[in-house]
Amino acid sequence: MPRGARAHVLELLRHRIITLQIPPGAPLSENELAAQLGVSRTPVRESVILLAEQGLVSVVPQVGTYVAPLRLSDIASAQFVREALEVASLAEALDKVGDQDVADLRALVAAQRNAAPDAFFPLDEEFHLRLLSISGHASAWRAVSHAKAHLDRARHLSLPLPRQVDVLVDQHEAVVDALAQGRAEEATDALRTHLRKVFDDVAVVRQQHPDYFVDDPA
Amino acid sequence: MPRGARAHVLELLRHRIITLQIPPGAPLSENELAAQLGVSRTPVRESVILLAEQGLVSVVPQVGTYVAPLRLSDIASAQFVREALEVASLAEALDKVGDQDVADLRALVAAQRNAAPDAFFPLDEEFHLRLLSISGHASAWRAVSHAKAHLDRARHLSLPLPRQVDVLVDQHEAVVDALAQGRAEEATDALRTHLRKVFDDVAVVRQQHPDYFVDDPA
DNA sequence: GTCAGTCGGCTACCATACAAGTATGTCCCG
């Protein structure tokens, strides 16, 4: 089997979980996945362990592993982490941003406007990674990405709506405008508003699929 | 072999790496570790994979696994993540803090004053976790902890000095005082100062053991 | 009908065996 089976399996599982192709609460059998993907149990198991570390699956010894259900407390926690990191980065970026950075960001926003809904996801990721890079903290992307995974999963069903994407692109543009003009408070406020839109999206998804959610443990 | 070998091995390796019992750059053989710890390669390997995900070790396929060297860029990145999260949490905590919280924090600070240098580490962790809990974002501890691991490792050699510990406890007290009195700016500034002390400690360690460090990739 | 006991099948966990690639030390040749 190919030499990088684990990376392949991990990426595939992660994608399927985030896009809700595998719904929250669904059981994951190591044997079944191994057979289905044409690899042995080892790379599958190692991928599952990594996904568990990231909180995307929950493994119960001797019982089974399940895709983590959507918990509002987890979503709030992930949002806190992401917002703290991106806002702190943006505050530093205000002093360091250059013309080339602004041009790159505007090009990304333009691409997002013309992109099909399916192509929006990677462009969105690149936009936020770019924001981190300006302040020189691109290496914090891993932490942001881990948090973002939970948020993207929780709102994934609401994204295909073209209207939603338009709103997001407008918010991106507002951040870039304020950043380019050096308006600190306006920029961070715009970013906060943008990031917190996830709560609205989650509320929509929650109505469509209440079975994906579980109540927070008291 | 004991049930839960992976958790045991992972905790042990992590501790040895953070405390520099295993120095940066040292090779880690899965076979050797398995024999030394009396378990098979499987739990060792799974632990190594998790440590690699956290950036504490670097595994080169078909060549070897090495404890990650100390990179100043990694340390700066970890510091950025930790500072952003803890400061954001503290800002929210100012509106939510109760008398019981302050009492608990003061008790922790008192315990830190009377603690032997070796016992300081867990008390320090509990203090910072407590700060997160006040704002209701205790679940962000995992992200903080991952970042903190790199910082603690980089300054571990400077901590046994009793004088250093006294300074840290004083800084803890300053944060608690400002938090109890509701002085927002003073509290966050005190926390920032406290967290950034790591750079001084790292400079000391760097002089003692320049071989543990590598230059940043240009 | 109801409940206790048991048995079968499933799970993840740990151990082991095999495969494939890399670095190194050695030997031979120029």
Add this chain to the structure above:
DNA sequence: CGGGACATACTTGTATGGTAGCCGACTGAC
């Protein structure tokens, strides 16, 4: 003496086997 090819001893990656424990369905007694 210097350099290159090769054998060997490692490394991690993958595949497979065996074990302990949990869950559920079935059975039998009350």
